[in-house]
Amino acid sequence: MRVLIVYASWFGHNREVARVIADRLSPYASHVICAPVTSVTASDTIGCDLLVLGSFTHAHHASWRMRHLVETIPERRFKRMAIAVFGTQTVNERPSSIDDLVSLLAKRGARLVVPPLRVILSAPDFVPWSSITSAERAKIDAFAQSLVHQLELETVSR
Numbered sequence: 795m796r797v798l799i800v801y802a803s804w805f806g807h808n809r810e811v812a813r814v815i816a817d818r819l820s821p822y823a824s825h826v827i828c829a830p831v832t833s834v835t836a837s838d839t840i841g842c843d844l845l846v847l848g849s850f851t852h853a854h855h856a857s858w859r860m861r862h863l864v865e866t867i868p869e870r871r872f873k874r875m876a877i878a879v880f881g882t883q884t885v886n887e888r889p890s891s892i893d894d895l896v897s898l899l900a901k902r903g904a905r906l907v908v909p910p911l912r913v914i915l916s917a918p919d920f921v922p923w924s925s926i927t928s929a930e931r932a933k934i935d936a937f938a939q940s941l942v943h944q945l946e947l948e949t950v951s952r
């Protein structure tokens with residue numbers, strides 16, 4: 795099983811979430827790559843079984859690089875990959891990066907295998923020096939656990 799986790803992060807929160815997910819999935823997959831969206835292109839998703847995408851929210855949208863990545867992956871490849879999405883936002887309102895990516899992925903015919911993970915950062919006025927609360931960490935753990943479950947199911951069905 796090949797897993798690619800791609801994150802867009804200005805201030806490090808999505809990188810941190812991505813690394814937690816990568817650590818959790820590593821024992822259950824032959825390859826786990828965790829990389830910033832700046833170093834990933836659509837061709838890096840060739841042969842990928844599970845693609846996990848995470849982005850900050852800026853002005854209610856996901857990173858344009860992440861959107862571009864999703865737009866450039868061929869639709870036929872989306873049919874063979876399982877997809878999961880996470881993202882951070884400082885205001886618990888919609889739309890956010892997740893809503894943006896989920897609707898874009900739906901247009902591309904992608905299959906979300908678990909509900910998206912919405913991490914709310916306790917950062918008024920978008921200040922960058924927020925930390926991820928223990929309540930949000932519990933959500934990250936649960937998300938990673940549901941991905942582990944998906945990997946186990948996919949392995950059994952092969």
Ligand SMILES: Cc1cc2nc3c(=O)[nH]c(=O)nc-3n(C[C@H](O)[C@H](O)[C@H](O)COP(=O)(O)O)c2cc1C
Nearest residue numbers: 803804805806807808851852853854882883884885
């Ligand atoms: C220019 C800018 C615009 C932002 N717009 C929003 C927004 O519309 N909604 C929101 O909840 N947070 C917004 N934020 C806060 C970011 O979502 C937050 O900094 C980000 O999720 C942190 O993730 P990162 O550490 O991975 O960059 C904004 C932050 C910046 C710098």
